[in-house]
Amino acid sequence: MTIKRRMFLKGSLAAGTVSAAVSAGLLAPGPVLAAWNKTAFEAKTVEDALQSTGLSDAADSGDIKIKAPDIAENGAVVPVTVSAGMEGVETIAILASGNGVPLTSSYTLGPGADPFVSTRIKMAKTGDVVAVVKAGGQVYMGKKEVKVTIGGCGG
């Protein structure tokens, strides 16, 4: 696993870059349509990923609904739907805590967009699907455990 990851991270993506960016702390939350957040998409833990997307210190909220199966037979395709009950949602991020790279996707919602996204993610093993929602400057978080019988990351 480590060797493979090294190859994935080869060159400019050396571990130093990542940790430097993380230790720099709260990279300011990007403006709408920010560039693809390399640091966040390489972070190895849920906390690091959230910090580098500016979504740290999330408060648990019951207003975030995550629709995902309780048991996913095939971790390569886990349908996940996230909807939030708050007003003025700007960002939704979906993370799978058991994955090597937990941040699967983040969505920037434009004006008029409903706080709703649905997609299919890969899950390496049983873990929580974490949805983080930013609304009106506040960060909220919801999670749901999904049991995976066959992992979907790697071969």
Next chain:
Amino acid sequence: MAKKSIKVRAKAKGDVTTVKCLINHPMETGLRKDKKTGKVIPAHFVQEVIGTHNGNTVLAAHWSGGISKNPYLSFKFTGAKSGDTLNVSWTDNNGGSDSLDAKIK
């Protein structure tokens, strides 16, 4: 790309338009090995998906290899009516891209 890689279905119901799209893409994480050769299959995944309606970006999705192969994305927005055009485009980490205009039903 010769063949369209995006399928979009957008439907307006009352105020809300529901958009469902399917993209044809391998979504390789860069961690998987080719079973025959033992070589690592290089990462190849969609990084960005953007839905635009009347010049407004409705949704910008940033993805990693953690999204399933042939990804599916659904979102909802208000402010569109039947007959409007919705543009969906994607870009992957190798610079590949595609874009499609779909009519909202």
